[in-house]
Amino acid sequence: DTLKIVTLLGSLRQGSFNAMVARTLPGIAPAGMRIDALPSIKDIPLYDADMQQDEGFPASVTAIAEQIRAADGVVIVTPEYNYSVPGGLKNAIDWLSRLPEQPLAGKPVLIQTSSMGAIGGARCQYHLRQILVFLDAMVMNKPEFIGGVIQNKVDTQTGLVADQSTLDHLTGQLTAFGDYIRRVNS
Numbered sequence: 001d002t003l004k005i006v007t008l009l010g011s012l013r014q015g016s017f018n019a020m021v022a023r024t025l026p027g028i029a030p031a032g033m034r035i036d037a038l039p040s041i042k043d044i045p046l047y048d049a050d051m052q053q054d055e056g057f058p059a060s061v062t063a064i065a066e067q068i069r070a071a072d073g074v075v076i077v078t079p080e081y082n083y084s085v086p087g088g089l090k091n092a093i094d095w096l097s098r099l100p101e102q103p104l105a106g107k108p109v110l111i112q113t114s115s116m117g118a119i120g121g122a123r124c125q126y127h128l129r130q131i132l133v134f135l136d137a138m139v140m141n142k143p144e145f146i147g148g149v150i151q152n153k154v155d156t157q158t159g160l161v162a163d164q165s166t167l168d169h170l171t172g173q174l175t176a177f178g179d180y181i182r183r184v185n186s
């Protein structure tokens with residue numbers, strides 16, 4: 001059976017390096033794995049419990065939730081902001097966490113961070129893991145992907161990762177994620 005994987009992108013900007021990483025994944029996935037992008041988190045309003053009560057969940061949240069439920073795993077691809085998780089991504093997770101049939105519960109999750117600095121968003125990874133503990137997601141531990149100095153590893157013309165060792169690392173991590181999903185589901 002083909003594993004269905006979806007990517008959740010933590011950056012909103014047009015020229016995002018993390019978007020380039022996410023866009024690269026479908027083309028380098030191992031055999032038996034299909035990878036699609038989730039809708040952007042850009043239009044999700046700030047979490048407001050009154051809005052939830054009066055108007056229900058925004059369509060921008062429920063659309064993402066439905067696709068996560070239908071997927072075998074989620075790859076979160078995100079920058080680090082101020083040593084932590086970007087507010088927009090945290091906001092999306094906050095909305096998702098309030099849904100009945102919370103979609104990340106028991107769901108295999110893979111984290112990929114990239115930044116222009118040498119540390120590659122590593123500090124964000126462990127904050128994101130902590131958040132996902134509360135959501136009871138099954139976050140894979142290793143191998144990690146920490147994309148340091150990512151601006152030197154992409155081709156801004158194609159908008160894809162170009163550095164061969166980075167590509168190999170990403171494919172290796174996706175292969176490990178496929179094995180991890182099968183283990184979680186067995």
Ligand code: FNR
Pocket residue numbers: 011012013015016017018019078079080081082083084114115116117119120121
């Ligand atoms: C950053 N950046 C950054 N980088 C990093 O390695 N650690 C950090 O804590 C931060 N903090 C931070 C805060 C804010 C508000 C911004 C806008 C940026 C730099 C960041 O890694 C860089 O802008 C990336 O290019 C952002 O990722 P995308 O948008 O290219 O995917």
